[in-house]
Amino acid sequence: MSDVVTRWIAEDPDPQSRAELASLSADELADRFSAPLSFGTAGLRGPVRAGPNGMNVAVVVRTTAGLSAWLKDRCLGGSTVVVGRDARHGSEKFALAAAEVLAGAGFSVVLLPRPLPTPIVAFAVRRLRAAAGVQITASHNPASDNGYKVYLDGGAQLISPSDREIEAAIAAVGPAHLVPRSPVIPASDELVQSYLARVASLPRGTSRTVRIALTAMHGVGGETAVAALGAAGFTDIHTVASQFRPDPDFPTVEFPNPEEPGASDELLALADRVDADLALALDPDADRLAVGVPGPDGWRMLRGDETGVLLADHVLACAPPDPLVATTIVSSDLLEKLASARGARSARTLTGFKWLVRAGHGLVYAYEEAIGHCVDPDVVRDKDGISAAVVAADLAATLRSEGSTLLDRLDDYALEFGLHAGDQVSRRVADISEIGAMMQRLRANMPTELAGEPVRATDLAELRGSSRTDAVVLTGSSVRVVVRPSGTEPKLKCYLEVVVGAPDREGLGAARATARERLAVLRDFAHAL
Incomplete structure (x- = not known):
């Protein structure tokens, strides 16, 4: 066993991780120590396993110590930092470790009270004017993974060069077991209730007559989505019971991503069985939303581009003057045509909401083809499946009151702009x-x-x-x-x-x-x- 491995094991604060590494073969250790996890899409993401190449307490402690040092270097020491988590394997102890390291570094830590959707962290950072936020999540990755997502002030995701600077700060952190940690008491439900009140205010229409089938895809969005829809007046909701409670093993789906073939089969079967008007699928951390609709050939899930243009048009109908809508380079050309016809500006960015929410002034809506929607950028500057579900329900109910459907509206766009x-x-x-x-x-x-x-x-x-x-x-x-x-x-x-x-x-x-x-x-x- 090399000196690097021996030293890491000795300095790992988690006894389970120490035992795991001590049991591995030389080849397995070489894999674990081949390279540390690097910052990618707004933070870290990787398999839950011991060693620098996995998500574990030692990596979370060192990452948080690096983030703390980086914040202090920008004269933000003592500021508020929000910490949240989903319900994946390891999420609870990773979130607690992150919170304790931040507290030990002198920050005022708001540790959310239980597993909650990622958008609530983005909301809380902006609401509290926090210096940063950390959400422990791997979104829709396989069950073996977890991650560490970083928001900066204003509630937008981390971007370069900050990610590289934080990575350098992490590399300078000493042994994980020597990083100071202080106890943290979880916050109350006040922020969650504030988020729900805001989301409930989003519908523009007067009708709430729409029957909804909903799945949480074994993630943390079910309870919050039902509460948000109910607070907005949408109460005819039927949930996929087998997928409603958080389960980090995602037992009914091969990949817990509504985009994957077959992942929404149970949802569509329920929608058909209860004669729903609308089917809504959240991904496990509820920052993405997929929409299903009934058609002449049965139920189907809309593509992200289809949902994107539908929600964009609905938001633009009540937008302030000179609004901007945005999507990414991989999305449909239809949004640009729609925006021009509605007197709005449009923009394209690189993929990812870290770029979309920075698309320009007057942003009222942004979406990416991968079923991410930002319907309330003044309050949540990231994709948010919960608020998007409420706006989708509002649109479906409005169209239903007019004797129309989402597919009818898509046909209207095909005639106006060409079939995309x-x-x-x-x-x-x-x-x-x-x-x-x-x-x-x-x-x-x-x-x-x-x-x-x-x-x-x-x-x-x-x-x-x-x-x-x-x-x-x-x-x-x-x-x-x-x-x-x-x-x-x-x-x-x-x-x-x-x-x-x-x-x-x-x-x-x-x-x-x-x-x-x-x-x-x-x-x-x-x-x-």
């Missing part, structure tokens, strides 16, 4: 190096034609400034493909879109058939990378 049909191909890999190889092959042989029309290629890795990222965009007159590595999972993601005109409602069927054919060609291209 999208799809996504995710190439999950066992070896992360395969993603780089696929991107390299694409860059070495950029296509000049897709689905029967010329396309131009833009390599965003060659740009300078804030728009630079590891992605390739292929654009034609009516096709668009974006290829990029996932920021949170071992996947290469390909985002596909085609636009087909329809002369009238009778022509929508033919337009959809054409769109399916063209998307099939784009899928073949994505699978061949």
Whole structure:
């Protein structure tokens, strides 16, 4: 056993982690100590396991000590910091460790009272004018993972160069068992009640007649979502009982992500059984929302782009002058067209809400294709599945009172702007190096034609400034493909879109058939990378 491993074990404050490391083989230890977890999408994320390459008490203690030092370097010592958690494996002891380290460093710590949705931490940071917030969560990652998400003042996610600076501060932290810690008493429910009161004020319509089927996907959003919807006046709610209570093993789904095929099957079965008008699926930390609707061929989940444009139009109907709506480079072109027609501005950013909430002044709504929606950016500057669920219910109830549906509204957009049909191909890999190889092959042989029309290629890795990222965009007159590595999972993601005109409602069927054919060609291209 190397000196590095021996020293880490001796300095690990958690006896379970020490015992775990002592039991491992040389090869297993080499994996655990190959590299520390690094800051990615707003913080850390990785498997719950001992050693510097996992989520464990020692890593959380050292990370929090680095965050504390970084805050103090910016004259923020003694400020308020909010700490929250989901219900994943290890979340309770990780949150307590983070809170105690912050208290030991002299910060005023607000430790949320129980497992709660991630958006409540973002809300609390902004509400309390805190210097920072920490949420222990891995969102919709597999059950084996956990994470450490950081918000800065104003309640927006961490971005560069702050992440690199904090990482350097973490590297300078001494032994984890010597980091000072002080006891912390959990806060009351006051912040949760304030959040619920704000969310309940979001509906613009007068009707509350809508029947809702809802799943929490084994996460922490069920109780809060039902309370928020009820406070807003939506009381006809049916929940998926097998997925309502938090369960860190996510026993009924292979991946606890409403985007994954099959993940929402129990929800849609319930919606059909109770004759619901709307189906709502939260991811495990309730910062994302997927929407399901009944149609001529049965229930289906809307794509993130479909929900995004529906909610954008609903928010814009009551927005203040000169509003801004935003989405990302991988999302549909439809939002830009809708915004222009509604007298609003639109913006595109890199993927992630750390960029979306910084899209510009006058922001009233932002969404990303991966079912994230920010419907109240003045109060929660991040994606929020709970508030999005309330606004979606408001929209569904408003349309129902007018004798219309969400699918009818999407048909209206198809006639006004052309039918925008999208799809996504995710190439999950066992070896992360395969993603780089696929991107390299694409860059070495950029296509000049897709689905029967010329396309131009833009390599965003060659740009300078804030728009630079590891992605390739292929654009034609009516096709668009974006290829990029996932920021949170071992996947290469390909985002596909085609636009087909329809002369009238009778022509929508033919337009959809054409769109399916063209998307099939784009899928073949994505699978061949």
